[in-house]
Amino acid sequence: MTSKKSTFKFQINDEGNVPKFRQLIDSVNHAISENRLSVGDHLPSVNQICKDYKLSRDTVFKAYTILKEQGVIDSVPNKGYFVAREIxxxxxxxxxxxxxxxxxxxxxxxxxxxxxxxxxxxxxxxxxxxxxxxxxxxxxxxxxxxxxxxxxxxxxxxxxxxxxxxxxxxxxxxxxxxxxxxxxDFGQSVYDGLESVKHLLEKYKEMVFLYPDYTNHPIESVQYFEKFCKHNHIKHSVVTKPSQFEVRSGMAYFSVSDRMLGHFLEQCREKKLEPGTDAGIISYNETPMKKFIYKGITVITTDxxxxxxxxxxxxxxxxxxxxxxxxxxxxxxxx
Missing domain, CATH: 3.40.50.2300 (Response regulator)
Structure with a gap:
């Protein structure tokens, strides 16, 4: 038995929610990644682990089987299990x-x-x-x-x-x-994105950036939003206080907060305003659900x-x- 093997011990938490077989797997993977186990080092036998940690053979065998399927360990008849590759x-x-x-x-x-x-x-x-x-x-x-x-x-x-x-x-x-x-890019890409939908914004009389004071979104998006609006002579404003936000007909909104997007949709429903017709909105960052919400939410997003x-x-x-x-x-x- 090598010195590395003699210092390696499985970390088993009897009171945790992680299954025992998963704890065995994690112990081996972490030991290899921390160089406490190296390629070629032998691991304790199934019987030894059962005895030392009071675990069932099924639990130990399941852990070793998964590690073998992942290529982390291998075994040789009559010689036991050993580390097969670096983690x-x-x-x-x-x-x-x-x-x-x-x-x-x-x-x-x-x-x-x-x-x-x-x-x-x-x-x-x-x-x-x-x-x-x-x-x-x-x-x-x-x-x-x-x-x-x-x-x-x-x-x-x-x-x-x-x-x-x-x-x-x-x-x-x-x-x-x-x-x-x-x-x-949180700046020029916002300007370019708004420029690409400028023809859709023409039906709205004003643009509003929804930038709540709790957001951590980079401020440069606001700066390039304002730059776009000024260059195109679009009336605009920035709302930072969620309590002051009120959806109005004829307005287009740009939101970097999904919570504010939710407020927009909720107010549209209450006021019987149709998104995309009475009031428009662009959301920042695509999520799997935005294509389905209210016939779809327009987004500016990275990949x-x-x-x-x-x-x-x-x-x-x-x-x-x-x-x-x-x-x-x-x-x-x-x-």
């Missing part, structure tokens, strides 16, 4: 888990090789949580995929991660020359599926990356 762990750090982030996460995980495990965390725009999670992750992961936000401590915290191991996604903020980037698959490409290919993911407009009947 890499990836730190995926998102802001919140909204519907469009689910598209990103799904594309990311589906495009990872079988030997790459992603641990997903959320900071919810809390600088203390962001700092603590990053500090506790240093040295534990092969790659870091991080979605930052606008805060004065962001630069120093991101600097804790080796530049070649870090991919900044979604928002190009606090990046440095040579950093790996996979981001969307989160592409962002997720490209992030997986960075993680699995050990490559450098500087990509601005294109923004597109999906025209539907809400405009």
């Amino acid at each position: 890499r762990r990836v730190f995926l750090f998102l802001d919140t888990f909204k519907a469009y982030k689910e598209v990103l996460y799904d594309a990311f995980t589906k495009n990872l090789p079988n030997n790459v495990l992603a641990d997903v965390h959320f900071h919810h725009y809390n600088p203390e949580v962001f700092k603590r999670q990053i500090e506790e992750s240093i040295g534990k992961y092969h790659r870091y995929v991080v979605m930052p936000f606008d805060h004065e401590e962001m630069d120093a915290v991101l600097a804790l991660i080796p530049s070649d191991k870090l991919l900044v996604i979604d928002w190009n903020i606090y990046s440095k020359p040579g950093n790996n980037l996979l981001y969307q 989160f599926q592409l962002m997720g698959s490209k992030a997986a490409e960075f993680v699995s290919g050990d490559i450098s990356m500087q990509i601005c993911v294109p923004t597109k407009v999906l025209i539907r009947e809400s405009l």
Whole structure:
């Protein structure tokens, strides 16, 4: 028995909600990713695990069978089980888990090789949580995929991660020359998107940007919205207080908040206004349901599926990356 094997122990929580077989699988995967187990190292026998951890043979055999199917371990008759390949762990750090982030996460995980495990965390725009999670992750992961936000401590915290191991996604903020980037443009792309639907906006007498004070959406979208309206001589305003928002006939609205989109639709129903005829709306960020709501909601959106698959490409290919993911407009009947 090697020294690595002698120090390896399964982490079993009798009071947790995670099934025992899954805890066995996770213990092996994490030990390999942390170099406590290496390719060729032998694992305890089924009988030994049953005895040491008071588990059933079915539980242990199920865990080993899944690990074998995944190619993580293998076995030789009369010699037992051993580690068959290296496991890499990836730190995926998102802001919140909204519907469009689910598209990103799904594309990311589906495009990872079988030997790459992603641990997903959320900071919810809390600088203390962001700092603590990053500090506790240093040295534990092969790659870091991080979605930052606008805060004065962001630069120093991101600097804790080796530049070649870090991919900044979604928002190009606090990046440095040579950093790996996979981001969307929140400024000019908004202007261009509005320009592409200008012919549909002509029937409305005014445009209103719904930018609630609780949003963390980049302010540059507001700036380019105002730039578009001024260049095209469109009367416009910005609403930041949700309590002051009232849908009016003949107005077109642009919302970066799905909560405000909900308020718009609710008021339209109460006032018997038809979206796309009496009042128009453009929403920011596509979600799977927006094509079905009220005959469809027009959106300006980046391609989160592409962002997720490209992030997986960075993680699995050990490559450098500087990509601005294109923004597109999906025209539907809400405009």
